[in-house]
Amino acid sequence: MHVPDGYLDAATTAGTAAVAAAGVAIALRGARRELDERTAPMAGLTAAFVFAVQMMNFPVAYGTSGHLIGGALTAVLVGPWTAVLCMTVVLLVQALVFADGGLTALGTNVTLMALVAVAAGYGIFAGLRRVLPAGRTGVLTAAGLGAFLSVPAAALAFVLLFGAGGVADVPLGSVAAAMGAVHLLIGLGEAAITVAVLGAVLAVRPDLVRGARGLQVAPELAPRPSAAQPLDLR
Amino acid sequence: MGAGHAHGGLAAAYVAGNSPVHRLEPHTKLVAVLAFALVVVLTPVHAGWAPLAYAGFLALLLGVAAVARVRLGRLLRGLAVEVPFVLFALLLPFVSRGPRIDVLGVSLSQSGLAAGGSILAKATLSVLAATLLAATTDPRALLRGLERLRLPSVLVQILTFMIRYADVIGGELRRMKVARESRGFRGRHLGALKVLGPAAGSLFIRSYERGERVHLAMLSRGYTGRLPTGPVAVVGGRAWATALSLPLAAAAVLAAGSLLG
Known part of the structure; x- marks a missing residue:
């Protein structure tokens, strides 16, 4: 998925680098709201999680397997701004340490996988959360659709960039x-x-899922009604 | 998608050594490799002399690898990340428009051939350069380099924490895998999601909780939101000249090509 060097011409590369820099700068501010002074350690550990979980192979069908990209999942878990920072840091490490994704194409990769994927994934999630019934199923459906569409959204953004500044003359359609x-x-x-993954986290620590705030279970230590009334066993 | 980093942690990319390339200050190396990649990218695709320029760039990189004592095998392993894009580049001659030529009875697009070839060459050269950087600079030094190049301080800190804990979290993932498999788990089809999903979920919870513990521990040691850094080494003109000799030589190759070609 990572765009290597030499795929897009200089103008498009410079343009996406500017977009990426602006997006990350805005995300740095937004993440302060999400995490206040804990920004650095929490975003760093979440980035380490994204990095590790991308190494996890999930079997898809016989013989083939895939791995998580994680933009939408991270956005639902820790909030969109922090997710942009985490994905950016992961892409930076992949480019510098593993030569995965070009160095001059870093801005393009950040734009596609940190900005477009997170914005599409979280945008769809947040929009659907308003429409769908509140509750576990609603959160999971919204997150699933957001994750599903975030991947083709990033791919189509790449096609648009390739159309604008690709080095080959290919039929765009x-x-x-x-x-x-x-x-x-x-x-x-x-x-x-x-x-x-989200279902598992919701089952154990729903308070850690930022996108599911307001889904908290009612406090269990509420004073019980008098014993004469039938107990409401839910 | 990054298949190349599946085998080892972050430290696996670094090959310890004491060559002149290892000893260069990290930020000069970062600038040099980025500038080299820029020169490679700026090479015109359709010029007749482009293949010669690519050969020149490759010779320069192999020269640096020889000075740095990075083995050929390490460089070739670095190329593994390229594989998905090789497929895309091989496809281009078939789908591109423009005048076509017959090669062994197959009609191929001329511009597609040039574009596919140049994409392959440019991506390979830049991957080799980045592999050389990673092989001669350990991740913490890279971080210091980025800091000196004025990457925003919050981003540097996030990177610091990520690099510090990536192998810890990765180790946790490996232990969970060993535990699963020693209980007879074999993930072969989609049903494995029922096991692997919760595993990844609990990895997130453990990472997040570890983050909170680390933050508290740092607060109790006087963390104010900034990491103190020691005095930085003064980098003279000679060190910069050594580091920048790679991109300058590449630029010379490019200039010679466009003047003579």
């Missing part, structure tokens, strides 16, 4: 169709893993 179709499939995997 068919490239978009092919990329869209492949990434819809990848998105299905992303959605399945996102829902599974």
Whole structure:
């Protein structure tokens, strides 16, 4: 998925680098609201989690496996601004330490996988949360759809960039169709893993899921009504 | 998608050594590698002399690798991350528009051939350069370099924590895997999600809680939101000249190509 050097021309590369820098600068401010003075340690540990979970292979069908990209999941777990920072840091480490994704293309990769994927994933999640019934199922459905669509959204953004500043003259429509179709499939995997992970966290520590605030279980130590009334066993 | 970093932690990329390349200040190396990648990217795709320029760039990189005593095998392993894009580049001659030529009876697009070839060459060269950087600079030094290049301090701190704890979290993941498999778990199909999802979920909870503990521990040691850094080494003109000799030589190759070609 990482765009290497030499795919896009200099103007497009410089443009996406500027977009990435602006986006990260805004996210740095936003994350202070989400995490206040805990920004650095919490975002750092969450980035380490994203980095580790990307190494985890989930079997898809016989013989093939995929891994999580994690933009939408991270946004639902820790909030969109922190998620942008985490994805940016992970991409930076991958480019510098593993040569995964080009150095000059870092801005492009941050734009696609940190900004577009998180914005699409979280935007869809937040929009659906308003429409869907509040509750565990609603949160999981919204997050699953957000994760599902965040992957083709990033892929289509790449096709647009390739159309604007790609080095090859390819029929854009068919490239978009092919990329869209492949990434819809990848998105299905992303959605399945996102829902599974989120469901597990919701079951154990719902308070850690930022996107599910307001879903907290009622306090269990409420004074009980007098024993004469029938107990409400839920 | 990054398949290349599945085998080892962050430290696995670094090859310890004491060569002149290892000893360069990290921020000069970062600038040099970025500038080299820029020169490679700026090489015109459709010029007839482009393949010669690529060969020149490759020779320069191999020269640096020889000075740094980084083995060829390490460089080739670094190339593994490229594989998905090799497929894309191989596809280009078939789908691109423009005048076509026949190669062994298959009609290929001329511009597609040039574009596919140059994408492959440029991506390979830049991956090799970045691999050299990672092999001669350990992650903490990279961090110091980024800090000196004025990356925003919060981002540097996030990176610090991430690099410090990536191997810890990765180790936790490995232990969970060993525990699963010693209980007979074999993930073969989608049903494994029921096991792997909660595993990843509990990894998140453990990471997040560890973050809170680390934060409290740092607060109790006087953390104010900034990490103190020691005095920085003064980097003279000669060190910069040594580091920048790689991109300057590459720029010379590029200039020679466009003047003579």
